[in-house]
Amino acid sequence: MASLYTPQEIIDIAKLSQFYAGDDAGKSRMFSPALNRKLDKILYLERKSLQWAYTLDSTLSSLQNVADYVYALCGKYGARAIAKLDAGGGGGIIVTPTTPTTIGLAFEYVRRITAADFTNGTDYDASWIAGYEVEPFWNNVNRYLTKLEIQYTPTGFTVWIDDGAGGNAFDARTTNADVDMIVYKRFPLGTPVPVIPEAPVIFSYNFTVDSTVPAIDLTNYSEGQEVQVSVQANGYAVTWASQYEWSDNNPEQPSANVVGTYSLYTFMVIVDKLVCISQSLNIVI
Amino acid sequence: MPFTPSFSAAQTYGLPSVIKLTDTSTGTDVAVTSRRVYLQQYNGSYLVPIGTTTDYIVWSLASSTISIDVLTKDTALQVLVQWLDIGGNVLYTSTGLYGFTLYNEQFLYDLTQDQTGKPGIIQDQVYYDNKMKLRVEIDSGDQALSLANDITGAQYAYDRATELRVNQNNYF
Numbered sequence: 196m197a198s199l200y201t202p203q204e205i206i207d208i209a210k211l212s213q214f215y216a217g218d219d220a221g222k223s224r225m226f227s228p229a230l231n232r233k234l235d236k237i238l239y240l241e242r243k244s245l246q247w248a249y250t251l252d253s254t255l256s257s258l259q260n261v262a263d264y265v266y267a268l269c270g271k272y273g274a275r276a277i278a279k280l281d282a283g284g285g286g287g288i289i290v291t292p293t294t295p296t297t298i299g300l301a302f303e304y305v306r307r308i309t310a311a312d313f314t315n316g317t318d319y320d321a322s323w324i325a326g327y328e329v330e331p332f333w334n335n336v337n338r339y340l341t342k343l344e345i346q347y348t349p350t351g352f353t354v355w356i357d358d359g360a361g362g363n364a365f366d367a368r369t370t371n372a373d374v375d376m377i378v379y380k381r382f383p384l385g386t387p388v389p390v391i392p393e394a395p396v397i398f399s400y401n402f403t404v405d406s407t408v409p410a411i412d413l414t415n416y417s418e419g420q421e422v423q424v425s426v427q428a429n430g431y432a433v434t435w436a437s438q439y440e441w442s443d444n445n446p447e448q449p450s451a452n453v454v455g456t457y458s459l460y461t462f463m464v465i466v467d468k469l470v471c472i473s474q475s476l477n478i479v480i
Numbered sequence: 481m482p483f484t485p486s487f488s489a490a491q492t493y494g495l496p497s498v499i500k501l502t503d504t505s506t507g508t509d510v511a512v513t514s515r516r517v518y519l520q521q522y523n524g525s526y527l528v529p530i531g532t533t534t535d536y537i538v539w540s541l542a543s544s545t546i547s548i549d550v551l552t553k554d555t556a557l558q559v560l561v562q563w564l565d566i567g568g569n570v571l572y573t574s575t576g577l578y579g580f581t582l583y584n585e586q587f588l589y590d591l592t593q594d595q596t597g598k599p600g601i602i603q604d605q606v607y608y609d610n611k612m613k614l615r616v617e618i619d620s621g622d623q624a625l626s627l628a629n630d631i632t633g634a635q636y637a638y639d640r641a642t643e644l645r646v647n648q649n650n651y652f
Contacts, residue, residue: 237602240615244589251582252493257593264596 202249202262209242211276212269219272234268241265310374316366319378320351327380334375483509485572487561489580496582497551501559503544505574511565512572515539518560519550522635527557536562553642554581554618556625556634577625579634584618584641591652610644610651617641 200208217235245265248255266273306323308331314320329352331340346353358364367374486504501517516536519527526535527550539546539561556579563572591611595601602608621637624630644651 233608236612237608240588240612241592241595243615243619244585244592247585248493248589251491255493260596261589261592264592264599267599268602 200262200266202245202253202258205262205266206242206246206249207280208273208276209238209245209265209269211279212272213238213242215272215275216269234270234272238265238268238272241268306378306380308374308376308378310367310372313367313374314351316368317353317355317363318348318351319354320348322350324352324378324380325350330379332377332379334377335371335373340376481507483507483512483563483572485561485563485574487559487574487576489559489576489578491580491582493582493586496580496586497549499548499550499557499559499580501539501546501548501561503539503561505563505572509563509571512541512563513566514564514568515541516562516564517546517548518558518562519548520558520560522556522632527551527555551580551583553646554579554583554621554638556580556621556631556638558631577629577631577634579622579625579638581618581621581638581641584614584638584645587645587648588614588618607652614641614644617644 213235216238220233220235242265245258245261248261249258269276308319312319312321326349329345331345331352331354332338333340340354343357344355346355354365354367355363356365365371365374484506486506488502488504490500490502492498492500499519503515515538517539518536521527528535528537529548529550537546537548556577558575558577560573560575562570565571588611617637617640621634621641624633624637
């Protein structure tokens, strides 16, 4: 059986499990006893041996077997340790998933339907599922419809339950007037994954009167990205006495707090003399 | 580039009697013509391989590593390496305290391997208490070296661990 975790990962899991087991034993009471009050000591002992061998020779053939044994000793504390490590607490076991570009068999939508939703005794027609693959769960019999029991039509699907004589036993008007289904709609294969916009990056600078803010390096941002600029003095937006200068030496004079959108790589601002307590510049990308 | 002497010491799994030294010095000095190693124990005596008549072991300059088969049990050692000129004068030295614990560590690891085949044995209190003692003695020896440079205390701890190992039929 393939192992879930490498020896190095199990060493980290055991280290954390040891602490959890000890903590549990310390809190143990008569009616809520710890599983094994010595488990923390056992985990220390076994993990040390595993770690010693791993450090000495990480290619030892026995390592994985011993590591799996140590992992088994961790028990429920191992699961807790993994959750902690996965959360970034220790950085030991972080599996970086591959970002999909298209949707596979994900369900998109669920809707409950009853007899009243059927067009007739057998057909369910609705624009929200027309042309899509569906997976109806039949609550009355507590199971999904099988592939043979769903016959797709251009406008929806027909429920077809074999009556044993070649006919359809399903009838939402009579026999199955109490029909109660949850219909899962699937994305078609290859549907592009929606792009989730990133949170804006905000650069904020405070500077003194009559000074020049150093050029801000925006080279990590691609040309065409929108940049919003605002300058404030004493907490209020200023629309005068400022000059915005871009890397292409094309000065822009602001006309409002939000100056506009730009697609340049560097940016600097020159503020003229201004009697104020504080000034600040914000750039939102 | 000036010569800066240094070395490292290690053991190899399955070879607990062997100490492997690696010369990690940087720079060069044309005056250096020979190299020797002293392995001094807690009682001041020197460990040398069988047949060696000096307190030291000659480490040829032609080889950056040397494997010395001298240990019979876990041992705390002060390892001293000297670089000498043609007249036998010591030009450079480098020294370090090491705990060579492969005998007992390997025994502990073997016990853990055995446990994978009979996991219930950890419920045997005598067995596990003794295993715990073995672990503690090794750790104590290591800490005596790393925290206090106490080679004698380390050797005593290692010897207590060795007592458990060599009499394993009584303890495990």
